[in-house]
Amino acid sequence: MATSVDTRQLPTHMKGRDFLTFLEYSPQELQELLSLAAHLKKLKRSRTPHRLLEGRSVAMYFEKPSNRTRVSFEVGISDLGAHPFMLRKEEINLGIRETIADTARTLARYVDCVMIRTFAQKDVEELAEWSSVPVINGLTDDYHPCQVLADLLTVQERFGEFKGRKLTYLGDGNNMANSLMLGCAMVGMDVTIASPSGYQPRPDIVEKARTLAKESGATVAVSDDIKAAVKDASVLYTDVWASMGQEAEAEARKQIFKDYQVNAANMALALPEAIVLHCLPAHRGEEITADVLEKFADVIFEQAENRLHAQKAVMAAIIP
Numbered sequence: 582m583a584t585s586v587d588t589r590q591l592p593t594h595m596k597g598r599d600f601l602t603f604l605e606y607s608p609q610e611l612q613e614l615l616s617l618a619a620h621l622k623k624l625k626r627s628r629t630p631h632r633l634l635e636g637r638s639v640a641m642y643f644e645k646p647s648n649r650t651r652v653s654f655e656v657g658i659s660d661l662g663a664h665p666f667m668l669r670k671e672e673i674n675l676g677i678r679e680t681i682a683d684t685a686r687t688l689a690r691y692v693d694c695v696m697i698r699t700f701a702q703k704d705v706e707e708l709a710e711w712s713s714v715p716v717i718n719g720l721t722d723d724y725h726p727c728q729v730l731a732d733l734l735t736v737q738e739r740f741g742e743f744k745g746r747k748l749t750y751l752g753d754g755n756n757m758a759n760s761l762m763l764g765c766a767m768v769g770m771d772v773t774i775a776s777p778s779g780y781q782p783r784p785d786i787v788e789k790a791r792t793l794a795k796e797s798g799a800t801v802a803v804s805d806d807i808k809a810a811v812k813d814a815s816v817l818y819t820d821v822w823a824s825m826g827q828e829a830e831a832e833a834r835k836q837i838f839k840d841y842q843v844n845a846a847n848m849a850l851a852l853p854e855a856i857v858l859h860c861l862p863a864h865r866g867e868e869i870t871a872d873v874l875e876k877f878a879d880v881i882f883e884q885a886e887n888r889l890h891a892q893k894a895v896m897a898a899i900i901p
């Protein structure tokens with residue numbers, strides 16, 4: 582293998598598994614992925630070769646637009662010595678041109694992993710059920726686990742420990758809110774989702790997060806009390822108010838979420854050392870003010886970079 586990495590340090594027990602929600606992994610395994618991501622980041626920064634997946638191929642299928650996911654996966658796959666290639670919606674038409682089962686069984690004969698970004702989580706789960714190679718969720722309407730793995734890496738780099746820290750998410754109770762609840766609960770970080778009534782995260786996902794939090798000693802709160810949510814937070818997190826597929830609701834949502842903006846007034850209630858994270862793309866003047874985004878641009882773009890390292894860790898761990 583063309584690598585200078587000591588492969589005895591790499592976890593092998595996750596080989597062949599899918600990465601769909603976080604719930605497929607134990608908290609210990611999540612920590613192992615974070616450690617591996619930090620290790621791969623050091624190798625990348627020092628330009629040390631780490632072609633751990635030499636000779637493999639990874640297909641990327643997108644039904645929604647992307648900058649970070651597309652580029653970080655493509656570069657990450659290449660860094661690992663594997664061959665990345667894009668499958669467009671027009672080519673695959675998941676579930677329309679042929680059954681999802683047939684798409685999965687065919688792709689698995691050619692490639693070693695499939696990364697998919699689509700709308701319905703059930704489609705990703707069906708693809709994974711029929712695929713004999715690992716499937717990675719690159720975002721659905723319900724979850725965005727690759728993003729949250731990168732977010733946790735960013736928090737760990739900034740604060741060292743998760744325990745005793747609170748992440749507060751302001752805005753829509755969407756896929757980001759869901760995955761942040763699960764990820765924070767698993768690593769033992771308190772998490773509060775502040776969303777208006779009618780836009781709060783799904784109760785079944787809140788319950789899953791609370792079950793995980795019981796194990797880790799963290800808390801999971803959902804509230805429309807913005808001031809209480811922001812108070813003493815170490816991390817303020819936000820996302821666009823209209824996700825991909827909700828463009829027709831964008832104007833109405835500006836009114837619904839206007840009090841949930843990350844701005845200087847809300848920052849003043851957080852801890853003095855608090856950081857702001859944003860999964861991007863950002864809409865300045867909506868979910869975040871331009872001044873706050875620029876003040877925290879270093880950490881926000883470090884967070885974007887960490888997509889690369891986090892996803893490489895997932896691929897190195899799960900692709901046989």
Ligand code: CP
Pocket residue numbers: 646647648649650651720728860861862
């Ligand atoms: N945060 C995120 O997933 O970015 P893209 O939509 O650009 O991939």
